[in-house]
Amino acid sequence: MKKEFLVLILAAGEGTRFKSEKIKVLHTLMGKSMLQLVLDCVFRLRPEKIHIVVGYQKEDVMKAVLSRKVDFVFQKRQLGTAHAVLAAREVLKGDRERDLLIINADLPLLRAETLKPFLSLHQKEGNSLTFLSAELENPAGFGRILRSGDKIIKIIEEKDATPSQRRIKEINAGVYLFKIKDLLQALPKVSNQNKKKEYYLTDVIEILINENKKVGLYKTSLLEEITGINSRYELAKAIEAIRERKVKSLTEKGVTVYDPSTAWIDLDVKIGQDTTIYSSVIVEGKTVIGSQCQLYPFVHIINSRLGDRVKILSSTMIEESSIGDEAQVGPFTHFRPKTVIQEGAKVGNFVEMKNTTFGKHSKAGHLTYLGDCKVEGKVNIGAGTITCNYDGKKKHKTFIGEGAFIGSGTELVAPVKIGKKAYVGAGSTITENVSSESLAISRGKQVQILGWTRKKGKK
Numbered sequence: 193m194k195k196e197f198l199v200l201i202l203a204a205g206e207g208t209r210f211k212s213e214k215i216k217v218l219h220t221l222m223g224k225s226m227l228q229l230v231l232d233c234v235f236r237l238r239p240e241k242i243h244i245v246v247g248y249q250k251e252d253v254m255k256a257v258l259s260r261k262v263d264f265v266f267q268k269r270q271l272g273t274a275h276a277v278l279a280a281r282e283v284l285k286g287d288r289e290r291d292l293l294i295i296n297a298d299l300p301l302l303r304a305e306t307l308k309p310f311l312s313l314h315q316k317e318g319n320s321l322t323f324l325s326a327e328l329e330n331p332a333g334f335g336r337i338l339r340s341g342d343k344i345i346k347i348i349e350e351k352d353a354t355p356s357q358r359r360i361k362e363i364n365a366g367v368y369l370f371k372i373k374d375l376l377q378a379l380p381k382v383s384n385q386n387k388k389k390e391y392y393l394t395d396v397i398e399i400l401i402n403e404n405k406k407v408g409l410y411k412t413s414l415l416e417e418i419t420g421i422n423s424r425y426e427l428a429k430a431i432e433a434i435r436e437r438k439v440k441s442l443t444e445k446g447v448t449v450y451d452p453s454t455a456w457i458d459l460d461v462k463i464g465q466d467t468t469i470y471s472s473v474i475v476e477g478k479t480v481i482g483s484q485c486q487l488y489p490f491v492h493i494i495n496s497r498l499g500d501r502v503k504i505l506s507s508t509m510i511e512e513s514s515i516g517d518e519a520q521v522g523p524f525t526h527f528r529p530k531t532v533i534q535e536g537a538k539v540g541n542f543v544e545m546k547n548t549t550f551g552k553h554s555k556a557g558h559l560t561y562l563g564d565c566k567v568e569g570k571v572n573i574g575a576g577t578i579t580c581n582y583d584g585k586k587k588h589k590t591f592i593g594e595g596a597f598i599g600s601g602t603e604l605v606a607p608v609k610i611g612k613k614a615y616v617g618a619g620s621t622i623t624e625n626v627s628s629e630s631l632a633i634s635r636g637k638q639v640q641i642l643g644w645t646r647k648k649g650k651k
């Protein structure tokens with residue numbers, strides 16, 4: 193049976209190489225922060241407890257993981273990774289007989305599947321410490337593993353390494369499994385006599401070896417997973433990898449993605465079977481898309497819901513809205529927040545809606561703005577219809593009843609109601625309610641002056 197273990201995530205450092213106002217670990221990859229991704233990974237290992245060391249911008253970090261079952265430890269000043277672990281000493285004391293998985297929070301590509309055999313190896317070998325390592329063609333930035341023959345001697349950080357040590361390709365990935373009691377007795381022995389004047393967690397390795405404690409390593413060949421994100425370029429590369437993983441998992445669930453290299457689909461997005469994604473589509477946040485939908489090029493969807501068999505034509509933006517089964521939207525449509533498109537409705541070219549419910553099988557084909565509006569079913573909205581919902585101070589509502597017909601070029605000055613099956617003549621400015629089954633028309637009567645052009649010419 194698997195021994196119980198705890199997790200400690202190191203997330204107190206600022207991440208200066210990022211050159212950002214925001215702490216590094218809150219930068220996001222496809223909708224999730226680095227820290228969240230590391231948490232997702234460790235949660236899947238089902239540890240007994242998870243502690244996160246916070247320091248720099250700790251309020252923001254704590255807020256970002258509020259919904260998670262984790263505890264926080266505070267590292268007042270960021271004096272190095274060993275110092276960060278030391279900050280957790282009090283909470284670890286009670287679990288001296290257990291194991292502790294320590295992870296740097298800048299490893300968002302790490303997966304639980306990779307850590308499982310690492311955990312098993314540590315427990316099987318009964319090590320005081322097992323750490324994750326890899327062999328890299330370009331080891332720049334990582335701590336290198338020094339050996340004498342086969343035997344590990346220590347880890348040397350890049351800044352402290354000699355040129356020949358820097359050529360070592362075997363590196364420390366920043367993931368460690370410790371016997372807590374061995375870790376706690378070794379930590380106070382770490383000094384900061386190095387180039388960075390920091391207390392390095394990696395120095396514990398040499399300390400334990402010199403005390404004849406059993407130290408082992410688990411070498412992974414999954415090099416992508418141990419990418420530590422220290423710079424924005426590394427972040428961009430990691431986003432590429434995560435994006436590809438998401439596209440792959442969607443295709444495995446029956447989604448067709450025509451151009452994986454231009455499909456930007458956030459990790460939390462859900463998409464049903466037989467939906468087709470054309471090139472250059474962006475789907476963000478907690479969007480849920482049904483089955484057999486079609487998303488044409490340059491569609492951008494944020495935190496929205498689409499039913500089944502929905503068709504979204506090119507260059508359409510949908511924010512915090514919901515779209516019913518078999519509706520068709522676009523091209524060039526913009527739904528701002530709180531738009532609800534019901535089943536089978538059709539919304540077309542250059543139509544904008546905001547806080548509007550658009551009823552079943554209603555149509556708005558061209559050049560229309562509907563704001564703060566409730567449109568019932570089977571309504572036809574003519575080209576160029578506009579709700580005048582804002583009087584400069586307040587927003588007002590427009591209601592359009594079932595089966596009504598709004599002629600082209602109509603201005604509906606809210607608050608106003610158009611009754612069921614009513615007609616509004618083209619070019620009207622409607623300022624008063626229109627009764628059901630009535631025709632309202634409000635435009636100047638057309639006059640004609642015969643021969644006007646000729647007479648004008650004579651003058």
Ligand code: UD1
Binds near residue numbers: 245273333
């Ligand atoms: C670290 C390792 C290095 C390893 C690499 C793997 C040390 C000394 N070095 O280097 O051997 O190859 O990771 O990616 O550990 N942190 C704190 N408090 C601090 C300092 C850092 O919480 O006082 C946190 C950071 O927020 C970060 C993590 O510890 O999540 C690692 O710190 P970072 O500065 O990125 O270490 P590296 O230089 O990458």
Ligand code: CA
Binds near residue numbers: 296420
């Ligand atoms: Ca790092």
